[in-house]
Amino acid sequence: MDTVILLLCTGLGLGALYFLVASGLSLIFGLMDVLNFAHGALLSIGAYGTWWAGTQGGMGFWGAVVFGTAVGTAAAVLLELLLIRPLYRRPRDQILATVGVGLAVPALLTGVWGADARPFPQPAALAGTVHLLGAIVPVNRFVLLGAAALVLLALRLFLGRTRYGLVVRAGVEDRAMVTALGIDVRRAFTLVFAIGGAAAALGGALSGLYFGSVHPGQGAGLLIFAFVVVVMGGMGSVTGAALASVAVGLVQQFANYYTAAGLGDLSVVVLLAVLLLVRPRGLTGRLA
């Protein structure tokens, strides 16, 4: 029983990480048709920003998280303005550019701070464990879950209650028609990149907490599963991404524990295949 509880909490924590990456990825693809392979790089930037601010920068943990998230957000905005926007009508070049950034950023991080994993500063309050129904669960799992829940709530409020959220939802359906109502949809592009970048960078900051360290390829490893989540959840659907994140995180943890290590990753791909066969449009019925 305690093992199940631990696996449940760990799976949900991992799912929370996936959601932080996948929510932005999903919105960006839904609105702009851009497959942002640089999204993992944004996560790495957030992770290293937090690590740097927490160790060299001398900031407290939460200050470092805010700093790392801000750096990742700024990087996302620059990425959209400098690379994505000029290549707007050239989707193939756009993909190549994001793949390039996705490779260049880890290389840059390696060049500056080395390829080895760096221990991540853990505040004492979050380094401990709690007893939950007989299981001993690391506190950081709940931090991740709480952060993901807050991001989900904030995204839903933004999409449902604000004018820009309305523009984004409409743009996911039919971008050209949004412009034909007199709206400059490119401003929504930059905004969505900023939001997605912020969520991914926050995921990066918290992934340091989850894994206990940061390394240059941190984002790339999570990105693969985030893409699986986006496809399962339905492109452009934030709620779908949340459901799929939970499913992927849990399946991965349980399969890794009860079968052989590594089978969990494989089972996620099998899950994706089954879902696409049964519900080709993803969990929420959106176009996958």
Place this chain on the structure above:
Amino acid sequence: MGDSSATAAPTAALLTVRDLRVVIDGVHVLHGVDLDVAPTGVTALLGRNGAGKTTTVRAVMGLVPRTGSVRLHGGGSAAPGEGTELSALPTHLVVRQGIGYAPEDRGVFAGLTVAENLRLAERAGTPAYPLVHELFPELRRRAGQLAGTLSGGQQQMLAIGRTLLNGNRLIIADEPTKGLAPKIVAEVAEALARVAETVPVLLVEQNLALVRRLAGRCTVLADGRTAHTGDTAELLADEEAARRLLGVGGRAGRGSEVGGDGTGGGAGAGGGGAGAGSGARTAGEVDAAPAAVEAVEL
């Protein structure tokens, strides 16, 4: 082009299109469209399927890459007679010059409610909800309903309603009665007639009975060029010209190119305009037109 330059009066027109050309994926879709939209009432843009009507309005809106001149005259932003050149502007800025656009596929956002669809279309100033709700009371009743669950006619009303919120200087409606039931065609026609009392309308329409009733002037496209410009009633009265330009009034085979339902013509003539109302563009349409005109007048 022929007589277009002779009859066109560029300074009097609200919108002047000159030598509009569009190339999509290396294919020349428009080879030089000239079009004047009258400053009042309805101007019809006609032509057979594939003649380039929808591409023309999409090019005016900037939704496809285009060359040539598209000028919007009047208003405060430009010297009189000069007009504002639209052909270099992106779509959202074309719209902000005061052009409302109801596209061929209606372009409503299925996953948004009726109220959200309308709110999205709001621009500067006070949105004219009283006008929209007076013309289309259904939109008020169904404000909370997802637009994707509306009937085709209701979606069309929403699409037209969106163009009326902002005090536009010109409204472009692309086949607003396509695929609608006769009764709904009449409602949409009535709304368009009301709208055209205050705002000029460029109407792309295959329902010639409707065109005859609403549009004073028309431009006919053929193979991506302007083939005719003139008085609508004159054109439709000239059976030979109507057959040549629009492919109606002649052999039934012509109709299958656009309407495809060989029974539509008979139903239209016999059923008091039902065929014409449902958008049948078959051989019988011109003959059935008088009956159809009665059907759309309320």
